[in-house]
Amino acid sequence: MLPDGLVVDSGYTDLLRPPLNKSWLIPGSVVASRAANVIEGREPESVCVGLVFLEDIPKARGAAGKPSNTITSF
Numbered sequence: 038m039l040p041d042g043l044v045v046d047s048g049y050t051d052l053l054r055p056p057l058n059k060s061w062l063i064p065g066s067v068v069a070s071r072a073a074n075v076i077e078g079r080e081p082e083s084v085c086v087g088l089v090f091l092e093d094i095p096k097a098r099g100a101a102g103k104p105s106n107t108i109t110s111f
Contacts, residue, residue: 041092042093042094044088046089047088048085050084051069051072
């Protein structure tokens with residue numbers, strides 16, 4: 038978490054499966070792995086792979102909107 042946004046490790050397409058694709062937050066017990074053959078596309082809504090900086094994200098309202106676990110190493 039940075040003042041201007043979030044840095045996330047992206048490209049875990051197995052997280053797009055139901056029911057995980059219905060919520061912005063997923064349980065910490067979910068196991069995710071990145072497919073070895075993922076290729077980024079140039080079309081809108083393509084999957085990004087690797088470190089991605091997300092900016093202009095909605096601000097949380099109260100303590101309930103804050104993530105309880107954050108990854109601090111890359």
